[in-house]
Amino acid sequence: MSGKLDQLKEILGEVSDVYHAASVLEWDQQVNMPPGGSDARGQQLGTLGKIAHEKSTSDEVGKLLQDLKHEFTDAESDDAALVRVSARNYDKATRVPSQFVSKQAIVTTKALEAWVEAKGKSDFSIFRPHLEKVVELVQEYISFFPPADHPYDILLDDYEPGMKTSEVKEIFNNLRPNQVELIKSIKSAKQVKDDFLHKKYNEKKVWDFSEAVISKFGYDFNRGRQDKAPHPFQTTFSVNDTRITNRFESENPLSTLFSAMHEAGHAMYEQGSNPIYERTPLAGGTSLAVHESQSRMWENLVGRSLPFWEYFFPELKKTFPSQLDGVSAKSFYKAINKVEPSMIRVNADESTYNLHVMLRLELEIGMVEGKFAIKDLPEIWNAKMQDYLGIVPPNDAQGVLQDVHWSSGLMGYFSTYALGNLVSAQLWEKINADITDLDDQIRKGKFDSLLGWLREKVHIFGHKYDPQDLIEKVTGSKIDSAAYVRYLTKKYSDIYGL
């Protein structure tokens, strides 16, 4: 049988090479490409995508998978996982007709253009007909798959393999009242001071500081690099070449530090994937939520913690003495954790972020079920903002039109952001039970036990386990909001004296 497994690995290895080549081209597009290069780059990416799709959906792959499916009885073995994950990918890729993929590309290209215009003019009616078509496409996509408990399960499964809509709903239903309550308490407390965060900071110094921090975390610059791009992101060309991008915004200069920690969190996950999984579908992270748990852990549970700044603040103050004159580590810690319900998800703090996500999930489920008329979306959006955050967007640009996702046909994606937050707290409780002096270590700028734990318990497994199975294996329970609620309550009680 191993001959067939080798054949499968050979083909999937080439598919992986082509996808990674495409990732290099996409990275270059964001980081280096001169303006003129755009058309040809689109064409080149189209060709690579077509080649990878043809190779991975060939009859040969189908036959190999069919033959191999029942050969690996030890479910715990890497080979069994490889066949299982490959078979699932194959099934998904072959169910969706290529005509549909072409149609989708055309509809979403136009929808993206319309969204840009609609957002610019803050006029939902420009985007509405396009969103209607996107929703039809999403429903057609769902129709290619066998009926699930809920049609939205099909979408969710693309980002969180094995996760059910009912599970996510239940998790969020437990979480929502706690977060809403917390925000109400904070609103009536005395606001913290953060004016010093918005002074003028030197870009290069902030950038260098960000690299010093993530080097200390354990992000390996021999197997990665940080470059400037319009948006921060992480990308993987191999386990030994995993890069991040970042930006500098003068009105919020220190956000560069937190973006670096966030993206390095993603990158360290990828750098820690078992090298024997290279060039197979087991390489990399297992799901968006688990990926986000890593990025949010390094950004928030580590990078916005008091022990972290007890170590790093003196150095930061030495780098920016005038900006931080008279500021203590504690007051800096409070400032970077300031809670302020706001319209825009990407600017949201830890206590409000998940509510933005829940709102979107509810709207997506409503659209997929056909329960909402698309024309009513702005109104529903605004009502939910009032309910959850106590604020109402002054216009659609700051409301229903703020995110690019729907215009690109991405539905099923948003909840992974919030799930990642929850998982980060679940892992954090387990880590602190295992490494009892973690706070002290962080206070000394030592992160090797933490990273070592994550590598051993999470990173090394790559895509071998589905997210719920992995989290249960590591923490003893599936994804759950309790740990996150405990974390938030403790943190904000301290900061706001609740």
Add this chain to the structure above:
Amino acid sequence: MSGKLDQLKEILGEVSDVYHAASVLEWDQQVNMPPGGSDARGQQLGTLGKIAHEKSTSDEVGKLLQDLKHEFTDAESDDAALVRVSARNYDKATRVPSQFVSKQAIVTTKALEAWVEAKGKSDFSIFRPHLEKVVELVQEYISFFPPADHPYDILLDDYEPGMKTSEVKEIFNNLRPNQVELIKSIKSAKQVKDDFLHKKYNEKKVWDFSEAVISKFGYDFNRGRQDKAPHPFQTTFSVNDTRITNRFESENPLSTLFSAMHEAGHAMYEQGSNPIYERTPLAGGTSLAVHESQSRMWENLVGRSLPFWEYFFPELKKTFPSQLDGVSAKSFYKAINKVEPSMIRVNADESTYNLHVMLRLELEIGMVEGKFAIKDLPEIWNAKMQDYLGIVPPNDAQGVLQDVHWSSGLMGYFSTYALGNLVSAQLWEKINADITDLDDQIRKGKFDSLLGWLREKVHIFGHKYDPQDLIEKVTGSKIDSAAYVRYLTKKYSDIYGL
């Protein structure tokens, strides 16, 4: 018939996309890649190369070419050229068995390692057995093709389509005595002063100056960029994304300027290729010699001319006032054209460079003919150095081991460097006949007529005409040394008062 042509273009378009994707990966490897990325990158490039080779040598392509071969009777048409060039590429690619390609990769990988060691220890005996194998491989490669007038023709044709060994020999035989004679005269003249070229220059200022110069030339930074890399090179991802790399060597700081002009010369050729040739084998430059004629023209005939520095020297002096204190444009011009026979080809000046190349061509022909025993190579090398340049390398590292080419299996390549010099002078005479005030324009920093002429007469045709045909079409005669000899004699008579 046009249906079949479209089918061919569709396939070759994808092949072109894959090769350009590989070029992005190679560029990234030189410019950005962290050390860890190396193994996976090699694998990815191997896969892309394999895919492109499979696609371009498929039976489908063979049949289409067979059917299309006799359909385009107008030899001047682009379609006829496309079929002709594609058929030649197909013939070459299908003649060479893939087992040979694998064997070659193994032999040359080891040969390259041995060469690095041999050069480091200046010990030819370490490299000798590997070079023997490389020569066997080259002879085997030749055996895949129908017999030519001279076996070396097969190798030459890969770089200079249509060019014959006998033609190159004749050209070089005419050139050699003139160059040897010229060097003798210069040797007995008073040497020029160039100490100010080797002072300390600020890297960033030199780099910025180089970009200002090539922008003025007409290198379009909206369709390209210059990055730092271990070696200067030019690479093309599309007609609208054609990049160059450069380096800074503190012991020879201004070489950055001339490398930028050289690589921009290559890049402007690629940027000027007819956009309708994109994603076909007609895109880009027609041969290495014609390419080199463009790079050497901008670097030497423009960039090392007196009119050029009459315009740029005041600006350079303003940028580096202390380094160039007391230096005039004329003395700067003399310094950058200083003639000094030296061991190393890549450091050679205009009057000695071609002799280095001729030496290598004679050795390569001897090896292919089996006329030389490989063990005698160092001795033959040194004897020819004495004959042509009047100097003898003190060791093999500075002699027969200096170039990487043979260890990589590259034979047939060297003469294109010298041919490019000759072509640059042939074109230059024609340009000056057409643009009679060119020197005055250059003296005013104006290069648009020059670039316009090159675009119209050379660049636009891409790969449509074979090099000899193109040069004849443009200048009225095939590649010939007379113009270059006139150019050199005039230039050095002025500089050295011969």
